[in-house]
Amino acid sequence: MAGQLKDREAYQRLNYLYQAAHCVLSQNPENVELSRFYSFTQKTIARRLVLRQDPSIKRTMCKKCCSLLIPGVTATVRQRRKNRKTRFTVMRCISCGQSKSLLNNPDYSLWADQPEAQLQPQKQTGPGSSGEKQHKKTKPGESVSSQSSASTQQQQSISSSSGNKD
Amino acid sequence: MEEALVRAPIPPDLRKILGVESKTSSKAEAFTRAFLKNSMQRTSKHDLDSMLSYKAVILGFTRPQKDKSKRSSKRAKGLSAKQKRKMKVFQIKPEHQRYELFLPLHELWRQYIIDLCGLKPTSSPQSVQQKLLKADFHGAIITVVRSKCPSYVGTTGILVQEFKHVFKIITKEDKLKVIPKRNSVFEVEINGFISHIYGSKFEQRASERSAKKFKVKGTIDL
Numbered sequence: 001m002a003g004q005l006k007d008r009e010a011y012q013r014l015n016y017l018y019q020a021a022h023c024v025l026s027q028n029p030e031n032v033e034l035s036r037f038y039s040f041t042q043k044t045i046a047r048r049l050v051l052r053q054d055p056s057i058k059r060t061m062c063k064k065c066c067s068l069l070i071p072g073v074t075a076t077v078r079q080r081r082k083n084r085k086t087r088f089t090v091m092r093c094i095s096c097g098q099s100k101s102l103l104n105n106p107d108y109s110l111w112a113d114q115p116e117a118q119l120q121p122q123k124q125t126g127p128g129s130s131g132e133k134q135h136k137k138t139k140p141g142e143s144v145s146s147q148s149s150a151s152t153q154q155q156q157s158i159s160s161s162s163g164n165k166d
Numbered sequence: 167m168e169e170a171l172v173r174a175p176i177p178p179d180l181r182k183i184l185g186v187e188s189k190t191s192s193k194a195e196a197f198t199r200a201f202l203k204n205s206m207q208r209t210s211k212h213d214l215d216s217m218l219s220y221k222a223v224i225l226g227f228t229r230p231q232k233d234k235s236k237r238s239s240k241r242a243k244g245l246s247a248k249q250k251r252k253m254k255v256f257q258i259k260p261e262h263q264r265y266e267l268f269l270p271l272h273e274l275w276r277q278y279i280i281d282l283c284g285l286k287p288t289s290s291p292q293s294v295q296q297k298l299l300k301a302d303f304h305g306a307i308i309t310v311v312r313s314k315c316p317s318y319v320g321t322t323g324i325l326v327q328e329f330k331h332v333f334k335i336i337t338k339e340d341k342l343k344v345i346p347k348r349n350s351v352f353e354v355e356i357n358g359f360i361s362h363i364y365g366s367k368f369e370q371r372a373s374e375r376s377a378k379k380f381k382v383k384g385t386i387d388l
């Protein structure tokens with residue numbers, strides 16, 4: 001499958017840039033500027049070639065200043081509660097202050113992970129985030145741990161995830 | 167005693183569950199330093215200074231009322247050019263310009279290029295060059311081979327940033343050099359395969375090169 005993928009080089013480039021941004025930060029956690037530059041390049045390439053990026057990647061990038069969001073290094077992660085039932089994980093970018101909040105819902109799966117998405121490729125894939133339903137049985141601890149572990153796994157297997165998208 | 171607890175390495179069974187590993191002390195210290203710096207409350211004194219020195223401040227009784235219409239839109243707007251300039255979004259600070267810090271990046275780049283081009287002795291140079299045209303060069307070690315300005319010739323270093331008209335490279339002497347692309351020829355070496363880049367033909371942003379189609383033949387005047 002990966003052989004006849006149309007924009008294989010571009011996907012490899014995006015993958016490399018994402019890894020490079022991580023690499024720079026792991027070498028020197030204060031060099032936010034360079035990591036941001038790579039993420040910014042990644043974002044502009046994806047925009048020019050109209051390639052969709054996986055939600056796991058988009059969730060680790062700041063929408064405003066394009067820097068990589070790594071909990072404790074470039075972002076703060078907090079648990080917030082709206083009312084008794086709904087809880088959110090709020091990620092706040094340290095350098096620009098933009099925050100993004102995700103609903104804690106262990107039952108939620110992205111549209112791309114659902115079996116329907118694989119069966120009908122000709123159908124227009126809807127935006128995954130808007131389909132979030134509020135479930136009653138949300139326990140913040142569980143959902144957060146599942147979220148974060150999933151994201152780290154996806155970071156490691158990013159080459160496969162970006163390759164399998166089409 | 168509590169401090170010893172904090173500094174203790176993660177027990178092996180926990181390490182497996184969490185999927186994390188202890189880092190070397192130097193790396194751990196770098197992380198701790200950055201973490202503390204980020205976690206500290208920013209003092210507003212610095213902002214105050216710059217505000218007082220550049221702007222006329224009107225002293226009044228009333229506090230400025232919060233603009234309610236502005237608060238309603240929570241969407242990220244992106245930064246304006248002015249904000250970008252003020253934040254220095256892409257400028258590498260002088261204390262981070264150290265050659266050794268970028269060696270892992272170069273190693274990553276090598277893997278990427280080898281994976282991309284499938285470098286074998288049998289593969290034709292044309293196909294490799296076709297792929298290199300759209301590849302990313304951040305992290306490559308480049309050398310200026312020819313240039314209209316002789317003082318650039320021979321400069322070697324890891325390319326850290328590529329802009330529309332310049333390459334920013336970091337040399338072994340921990341110097342950040344800005345080299346214009348126009349009228350220079352660069353050399354990139356991967357596993358014995360040497361490729362030349364004509365900077366005059368490369369005068370685009372790093373992100374634009376992916377989408378652009380290159381003409382097969384063009385006049386090269388250098």
Ligand SMILES: [Zn+2]
Pocket residue numbers: 062063064065066067093094095096097098
């Ligand atoms: Zn940000």
